[in-house]
Amino acid sequence: MTQARKTDRPARSDALQNRERILKVALVELARSADVPLSAIAKQAGVGQGTLYRHFPTREALVMEVYRYEMGQVVHFAELLLAKYPPDQALERWMHRLAEYAMTKAGLADAIRTVSSVREWPGNGGYAPVIAAAQLLLDANERAGTLRAGITTDDFFLATAGIWQIDFSTDWEPRLAWLINFVMQGLRAGAPVNSVSS
CATH class of the missing domain: 1.10.10 (Arc Repressor Mutant, subunit A)
Structure with a gap:
């Protein structure tokens, strides 16, 4: 034995x-x-x-497992950032990471689209980990009063939609930094912490 x-x-x-x-x-x-x-x-x-x-x-099984693994890394990164930085800084850094992920995983996105055309893809289910990570960061900011109150994940992804329009084949870093800073200014406007300090 x-x-x-x-x-x-x-x-x-x-x-x-x-x-x-x-x-x-x-x-x-x-x-x-x-x-x-x-x-x-x-x-x-x-x-x-x-x-x-x-x-x-199957190829589908491999692609989806790679995708799940990567999404898990995105969530884990949000947790690490919250342990190290104030909630609003953690959110800002996470947005950068998400954009870098989109830039470097273009081929993986193509593979996922290919698989999706063969078998039904359950709507936004595949993005659930990313949505959960955003919710984690937004909740932490709400508790800390570092963002305006009542921001939902829908609001957040709508506000950041411009990031995904950036042409990552060009000199994208300055444009990304400017856009994320612009979004963060909007999210911080009217935050309880800012209201108290002003």
């Missing part, structure tokens, strides 16, 4: 490591091209195609 447990652990550990390697490679390769063959991903990850298909039986 003890011997079985000892041999099980490395097997499980190897399987997890294989899965992580596949996801890391898929993240890079799908960002480059939505049409990358799964065999190329398996080769780059140093696993056989059989191993890849055991973890991800």
Whole structure:
């Protein structure tokens, strides 16, 4: 019994490591091209195609898992920022991160669109982690009084819609910084903290 447990652990550990390697490679390769063959991903990850298909039986399964992983990182980043910065600064930095994510994951977005055309995509369900992260940051700001009261996630994403119109193939950093600063000024206007200090 003890011997079985000892041999099980490395097997499980190897399987997890294989899965992580596949996801890391898929993240890079799908960002480059939505049409990358799964065999190329398996080769780059140093696993056989059989191993890849055991973890991800279809292209859709792999793309969605990569997407979920990335969305999880976006949420985790919001939590880290809140632990380190005041809520309004955390929100501002998170907006920068979200824009950088959109810029660097264009190929992944293409892959997701391709998958979505094959099978129904449940509306905004895939964006739920991003919406949850924004809600977390807005709630923290409301408690701190650093933004005007009553801002919803719908309001927030509507206010930041211009960010997604930026042409990221040009010199986008100054334009992004200006736009985020402009949005933050609007969100901070009329905040209880600002009202007290003025």
